[in-house]
Structures are given as structure tokens and as C-alpha cells.
Amino acid sequence: MSVILGLNAFHGDSSTCLIVDGNLVAAAEEERFRRIKHWAGFPSESISSCLSENNLTLKDVDVIAINSNPKANLRQKLGFSLSSFSGVNEAFDRLKAARESKSIEDFLAESFGEGQFSGEIKHIEHHHAHLASAHCVSPYDESITISVDGLGDFVSTAWGVGRKSDIDIKGRIFFPHSLGIFYEAMTHYLGFKHYGDEYKVMGLAPLGKPTYVSEVGELINLQSNGGFELNLDYFAHQNGTIKHTWEGGVPVSGDCFGSAMSELLGPPRIERSELTQRHMDIAYSVQQVYEDAFFNLINAVHDRYKVDQLTLSGGCAMNSVANGKIYRRSPFKQVYIAPSAGDAGGAIGAAFVAAKELNETNDNFHMDHAYWGPSFDNNHIEKLLTSKKSELVSEACEIKWVESEDEICAHTAELISKGLVIGWFQGRMEWGPRSLGNRSILCDPRRDNMKDILNLKIKRRESFRPFAPAILREEVKDWFEEEDDVPFMMQVFQIKPKKRVEIPAVTHLDGSGRLQTVTRASNPRYYKLISSFNEITGVPILLNTSFNENEPVVCRPDEALNTFLRTKMDVLVLGNWVVTRNNAE
Numbered sequence: 001m002s003v004i005l006g007l008n009a010f011h012g013d014s015s016t017c018l019i020v021d022g023n024l025v026a027a028a029e030e031e032r033f034r035r036i037k038h039w040a041g042f043p044s045e046s047i048s049s050c051l052s053e054n055n056l057t058l059k060d061v062d063v064i065a066i067n068s069n070p071k072a073n074l075r076q077k078l079g080f081s082l083s084s085f086s087g088v089n090e091a092f093d094r095l096k097a098a099r100e101s102k103s104i105e106d107f108l109a110e111s112f113g114e115g116q117f118s119g120e121i122k123h124i125e126h127h128h129a130h131l132a133s134a135h136c137v138s139p140y141d142e143s144i145t146i147s148v149d150g151l152g153d154f155v156s157t158a159w160g161v162g163r164k165s166d167i168d169i170k171g172r173i174f175f176p177h178s179l180g181i182f183y184e185a186m187t188h189y190l191g192f193k194h195y196g197d198e199y200k201v202m203g204l205a206p207l208g209k210p211t212y213v214s215e216v217g218e219l220i221n222l223q224s225n226g227g228f229e230l231n232l233d234y235f236a237h238q239n240g241t242i243k244h245t246w247e248g249g250v251p252v253s254g255d256c257f258g259s260a261m262s263e264l265l266g267p268p269r270i271e272r273s274e275l276t277q278r279h280m281d282i283a284y285s286v287q288q289v290y291e292d293a294f295f296n297l298i299n300a301v302h303d304r305y306k307v308d309q310l311t312l313s314g315g316c317a318m319n320s321v322a323n324g325k326i327y328r329r330s331p332f333k334q335v336y337i338a339p340s341a342g343d344a345g346g347a348i349g350a351a352f353v354a355a356k357e358l359n360e361t362n363d364n365f366h367m368d369h370a371y372w373g374p375s376f377d378n379n380h381i382e383k384l385l386t387s388k389k390s391e392l393v394s395e396a397c398e399i400k401w402v403e404s405e406d407e408i409c410a411h412t413a414e415l416i417s418k419g420l421v422i423g424w425f426q427g428r429m430e431w432g433p434r435s436l437g438n439r440s441i442l443c444d445p446r447r448d449n450m451k452d453i454l455n456l457k458i459k460r461r462e463s464f465r466p467f468a469p470a471i472l473r474e475e476v477k478d479w480f481e482e483e484d485d486v487p488f489m490m491q492v493f494q495i496k497p498k499k500r501v502e503i504p505a506v507t508h509l510d511g512s513g514r515l516q517t518v519t520r521a522s523n524p525r526y527y528k529l530i531s532s533f534n535e536i537t538g539v540p541i542l543l544n545t546s547f548n549e550n551e552p553v554v555c556r557p558d559e560a561l562n563t564f565l566r567t568k569m570d571v572l573v574l575g576n577w578v579v580t581r582n583n584a585e
Contacts, residue, residue, distance in 0.1 A: 002062040002358055005047060006351025008343050009066055009104075012038040012195050012251035013433075015344035016046035017372070018054060019351045022362040024137070026050035027372035027431040029344050030249075032555040038195045039552075040246035044111035049374050058108065058116040065122045065354035066104070067129035067346030072153040076174045080154075122357070124350040126152025127314070128167060132356075133349030134311035135162030137367035138336035144307045146298060149314035150180030152343075159301050162311065165352065165361035170305070176238035177229045179293055180315050182220060185235055185256035186286040190279055191269030195251040201283045202321050203465040204275070206510035208284030215264050216285040220293050226300025228293050234260045275464075291322045295329045308333040313349070317341035317490070318433070320514050324492035327482060339370035339432030339488035369522040370436050370488055373429025374555065378575045381557050385577060388561060395565060396582040403576065405525060412573055413532035416444050416542065420570040420584055421457055423547055425560045426525055430553070434489045435546040436516055437470065437526035439553050439560075441569070443505065443543040445469055450505035450543060457568035458549055466514065469495075469506035470544040472530055473517040479503075479541065480515065489516045505543050516544060 001021035008015045017027035026049070031037055033045035051057060102110075108117050124132075130147035145167065146159040156178030160169040183198050192200045221229045232238055236258040244253045255268075262268065269279050298310065310332040312323065317337055326335050338345055355361045385392070385399055392399060402408045416422055422442045430436045441458065443450050455461060468489055469479075477483045481494040492514045500507045507513060520527045534540040546553045547560060549567055554560045557574050564572040570584035 002355070002360055003056060003060050004063045004065060004351045004354050005050070005061050006347035006349070006354070007043060007047075007064060007066045008345075008347040009042050010040065010068070011343045012040045012246075013342055013344040014040055014043040014046070015340070015347045016043045016050050017347045017351050018050040018056075019355055020054065022355055022360040023365060024348065024351075024367070024372065026053050027340075027348060028374065028429065029340070029431070031552040032373070032429065034249055035552055035559075036249045037552050038251050039249040040251040041249050042107040042111065044107070047111070053374055058112050059118070061117060062119045063122055063354050063358070064104070064117070064119065065124055065350035067124055067126055067152075067343070067350040069123035069125045069153055071123070072125040073155060073174065077154050080175065122350070122354050124353045126346065127155050127158035127172065128169065128353060129346040129349035130313040131158060131160060131162065131167050131169065131311075131349065132352045133345040134313035134317075134336065134338055134341070135167060136165055136352040136361070137338055137348065137365065138309075138311045139366045139368070140309040140311065140334065140336065141363075142307055143309040143311040143336070144301055144305055144332075145311040145313070146301060147314040148179055148294065148297070148312075148316035150178055150184060151175055152346075156180060157297070157314070159297075161305055161307060164363045165356045167353075173227055176232060176235070179228065179290060181235070181237055181256055182230060183286065183290055183316065183319075184253070185237070185261075186216075186282070188255045189257050189261055189265070189268045190283060191271045191273060193271050195253065199318070200462065200465065201286060202319060203462070204280055204283040205287040205321070206284070206508055206512070207464055208277070208280035208282070210285055210288060211281040212265060212285040213288055216282065216289045217292075218264065220289060222293055222296045224300075226297045228297070234258055234264060287321060290319065291325065291329075294319075294322050295325075298326070298332070299330050302331050310335045312337045313341045313345060315342040320490050320492045321512075323490055324482070324512070326491075327484070335484070335491075337488065337490040338367055339430070339434065339436070339490070341490065342433075344432070368487065370430045370432055370434070371428040371438055371523070372431040375428040376557050376575070378577065381574045381577050384557050384561065385574075385579070391565065392579065398580045398582060400578045400580070401576060402578055405528065408573065408576060408578070409525065409529040409532045411578070412571070413529055413536055415571055415584075416442060416533055417536045419444055419447055419450075419453075421454065421568075423560055423564050423569050423572040424529075425547065425554070425557060425572070425574045427523075429555055432488060434516070435544065435553055436488065437518065437523050437544065439547040439555075441545045441547050442529075443545075445503040445506040445541050445543040446537065446539060448504040454545065459545065460550060466508040467506050467543050467545050468516060469503060469513045469541045470516040470518055470526075470530060472527065472534065472540040473519045475540040476515070476517055480513070486515050486517045487519075487522060489514050491515070502539060503541055506541065
């Protein structure tokens with residue numbers, strides 16, 4: 001049996017996973033170690049973490065699988081390069097650009113020393129890796145699997161049928177037509193320029209009206225077979241002039257929209273300028289047009305292959321608003337979306353494809369939790385707190401050891417019910433962009449002013465962005481209009497109207513919530529904490545947001561403690577240690 005490292009390298013959200021004897025044992029994103037959001041490049045730190053957590057070294061690795069293959073789709077690339085447009089390879093083939101001066105072997109030698117790796121390197125086509133990252137970790141033996149992305153190996157969208165560990169790719173949509181690039185272009189147009197800012201458009205959309213649906217609809221031509229084409233008159237990415245680069249690990253991309261966009265929708269918003277109703281209406285329209293294209297695609301694929309289970313991947317699978325409407329707008333009866341659907345998740349897909357090629361897959365594996373990162377025991381935490389004792393004393397903080405898990409959960413739930421802001425650091429770090437109860441900031445969802453408190457004390461982010469409800473799985477039917485397992489915050493459901501007034505801090509303006517369902521099996525301590533809060537308040541829900549302050553989610557205890565000290569957080573729970581500001585209660 002083999003040891004396989006899966007990598008997403010030279011893309012935003014660089015990452016690593018580790019498969020041993022056909023089983024996933026570790027996964028982590030490079031940004032958590034580099035402390036730079038969406039870090040791009042070679043993921044040496046996450047490689048080290050995944051290996052050391054399992055007492056392995058690079059010498060033990062048999063295969064490194066990378067979720068990109070520069071040799072894929074060469075015929076389509078050549079055909080495009082011979083067309084009237086030029087420069088596509090320079091603009092978008094980031095893997096090739098990264099490898100012009102260094103090979104993967106060079107990066108390995110530079111990071112780990114010469115001769116450490118003697119195994120095989122496999123390049124897996126980008127969307128094959130995406131599809132595998134969804135289907136192969138899902139609970140389904142068979143699924144329609146769909147990847148909707150910006151661009152990877154000259155493809156933006158792919159679909160097929162997954163059976164056991166096999167992926168039969170049935171169709172692809174090639175560059176320059178891309179729903180991901182459409183959404184990225186409109187995100188840039190609305191003045192959100194940072195890599196990965198598309199979620200801000202999703203958050204802004206409920207404040208708008210469908211005023212510009214007709215105009216935005218001109219940007220995409222939908223086809224009866226489920227496909228789509230961008231109206232390239234309004235875009236610039238196809239000209240080869242839009243560079244995707246990274247400087248110091250920060251991924252950067254130029255504006256993907258063309259000058260004609262201003263003629264259609266008016267002048268683009270200047271970054272950090274006032275958000276007007278026009279911008280909100282455009283955001284609403286962008287989301288609606290995206291959803292129309294998305295459901296046109298998935299419904300057509302369902303009609304063709306007649307499988308009721310859907311597994312979804314690619315950067316666009318992070319559109320939790322659209323995902324939450326799948327049961328209402330399609331015939332699919334079951335949906336699975338992994339915790340890291342975007343490029344980071346391609347590391348897992350690449351590793352599973354490589355394992356399949358070696359006949360070493362575990363068809364019974366199901367990723368039902370996201371806790372695949374590093375962990376730190378209470379002894380480690382005690383040493384940290386001892387080293388920081390003078391600073392904690394100067395900040396008027398009390399340090400307390402609590403032996404009993406029941407006592408920790410009951411005490412923390414009581415503090416949350418009093419309106420305190422809690423940093424909650426437990427167990428293994430989450431895989432994917434969401435904090436899911438091990439690196440979380442937790443608050444009382446009943447308090448109408450909690451959004452303002454969080455933004456004032458810690459988050460310092462746009463006021464229109466919602467916070468998420470984490471709910472006991474068995475209580476979903478009483479609080480939400482839809483019922484399903486949503487362990488990774490990948491779907492937005494409507495909160496029942498009569499319940500919205502009870503949890504205003506996690507109810508968005510349109511009555512929705514991007515929920516996380518929590519089970520005793522997936523995270524016993526987190527489940528017990530929410531249960532304790534339910535016993536006190538009658539509400540089986542906590543407000544859960546990421547443990548960070550305009551930086552990647554914390555990875556190590558020292559990062560959690562530093563965030564606690566430089567913000568106005570009230571209480572920090574690190575394992576069984578509780579740090580409380582004396583004025584908190």
C-alpha cells in the first residue's frame with residue numbers, strides 16, 4: 001500500500017492532503033501556516049504539517065499527485081491560440097509559468113533537501129481532480145458529479161457520472177466561456193478586487209432588487225443542452241491581457257470585464273467607495289443570472305443521466321445561496337458538497353485519482369467531517385499560557401484549568417447566553433474555508449445587536465455580510481424550511497418566518513441562514529456546547545464565525561491567543577484552558 005500526497009500548487013488556496021493505504025488522514029491549506037489569505041505557490045508548510053502529524057517524512061511518500069496537467073486539452077488550446085485572440089497561455093496557464101524556472105522536483109529539493117523524494121509525480125487534469133474531490137468522498141456509490149469553476153487546464157466546467165471510485169467524464173465547457181469568470185468579472189466591476197471576494201457579492205445581493213436582470217442577462221447565452229456562452233463583447237479575459245499572478249504568495253488578477261460593461265451597466269464602482277442601491281441591484285441581478293445558468297446546466301445533466309444524487313465541486317460550488325435552492329429548482333434528491341469545493345479541494349481529488357490508478361481506493365470512505373488539520377494538546381497550551389502569563393496579567397486576564405468537558409461546555413454556554421464573545425479553539429483544524437466549531441468565534445444568535453458587537457470588537461468587516469447559524473442536526477426541521485445534512489456551511493436555507501425573530505443575529509435580510517448542522521458523532525464537544533446553550537435558552541443554535549481578524553483562520557494556539565489579546569474578545573477557550581478578561585462578566 002502507498003503513501004500519496006495530493007497538492008494544489010501554483011494556484012490560489014494552495015493546499016496539501018495525505019492518503020495512506022487508501023484512506024485520507026490529513027489535509028490543510030497553506031494559508032493557515034503562511035498567514036496570507038488564499039496563499040498561492042508551492043505548499044511546503046502544509047506538506048510538512050500533514051507528514052509530521054502522521055510521523056512520516058517525504059522519503060516515505062510514494063506518489064505526489066498535482067491537480068493540474070499542462071498537457072491536458074492541448075487540441076483546444078492550440079485551436080484557441082490560432083484564433084483571432086492570442087496570449088491565452090501566458091494569461092492563464094499559471095502552472096506552466098511557475099514551472100518555467102523550477103520543476104516540482106526543484107521545489108521539493110529547495111524546501112526539504114536534495115534526495116528526500118524518490119517517488120512518482122502524477123499530474124491530474126484540473127476538473128478530473130475537482131470531480132473526484134466531490135464524488136469520491138461523498139456517501140454515494142453513484143452520483144452525477146459536476147464541477148463549475150473559473151478556469152483550470154483550459155476548462156471551466158465539467159460533468160460526468162461517478163460510480164464507486166470511477167469518474168466517467170461526459171462533457172466539458174472550454175475557455176473562454178466560464179461562469180466563474182462571469183462572477184469574478186462582476187465582483188471586480190462592483191469594486192471588490194481581492195482574490196476570492198465573490199462571497200461579498202452573494203452577501204450584498206439580498207439588499208438589491210432585480211432591476212438589472214435583463215442587462216446582466218445579456219452577458220450569458222444559455223443553451224438548451226445546459227451549456228452556456230459568455231457574450232465576449234463585455235469581457236476582457238479572452239484577449240490574453242488579464243494577468244493572474246502572485247506576489248509574495250498573494251494571488252492577484254486584473255479586471256476581467258471590458259469597457260463595454262460601462263455602456264451596459266454604467267460606470268464600475270471604485271474600490272472602497274460608497275455602496276449605492278444601484279450596486280446592490282446589480283449584485284442581486286448577478287446572483288439571479290448566475291443561478292439561472294447554474295440550474296440550466298444541472299437540470300440538463302440530470303435529464304440526460306437520470307441519477308438523483310448530485311456531487312458538486314469547483315469554485316462556483318462555494319455559492320452557498322445557489323446550492324441552497326437545489327432541491328427547489330432541480331429534481332436532485334440528495335446533494336453532497338465537500339468542505340473545500342474550490343481549488344484547495346483539488347488536492348484531495350488528485351490524490352484519490354492517483355490512488356484509483358494504483359488500485360488502492362477505499363470505496364467506503366465518506367468525508368462526513370472537516371477536521372483534518374493539525375491539533376495541539378493541553379500540555380502545549382499550558383506551556384504557551386505560562387510563557388504569556390505576564391502579558392495576560394497586564395491585560396487583567398484570569399487563566400483557569402477545567403477538567404470536565406461537561407463543565408467547560410456548561411460554563412461557556414452560560415457566558416454566551418450573557419452576550420459574551422467567545423474564542424473556541426479545539427481539536428484538529430478544519431479543512432476548507434469555513435470555521436466549523438474547532439477554530440470558531442461563538443456568540444448568542446438571539447441578540448439583535450450581536451452583528452454590530454462582533455464587527456466592533458473583532459471582525460471589522462462590511463456590515464451587510466451575514467453570520468452563520470450552527471444548529472443541532474435533529475433540530476433543523478423546526479427552524480429551517482428545508483431539511484438536510486449541511487455539515488460544511490455549503491448551503492443557505494430559509495429560516496422559518498416565525499423563528500426569524502428569535503435568532504436575528506444569524507438571519508440575513510432575506511430571511512436566510514448559511515447553516516452548519518452539527519452531530520454528536522462528527523464533533524462531540526461542539527455538539528455538547530450547543531446542547532448546553534439549548535438547555536439554558538431553548539435555542540439549539542449558536543452564531544459561528546471564523547476565528548480570525550482580517551487574516552486566515554487561526555491554526556495554532558499562539559495565533560488564537562494573539563487574536564484574543566489584540567481584539568476585544570471576552571473569553572478564550574483553548575482545549576481545557578479558559579482565559580477570561582476580568583471585566584468580561
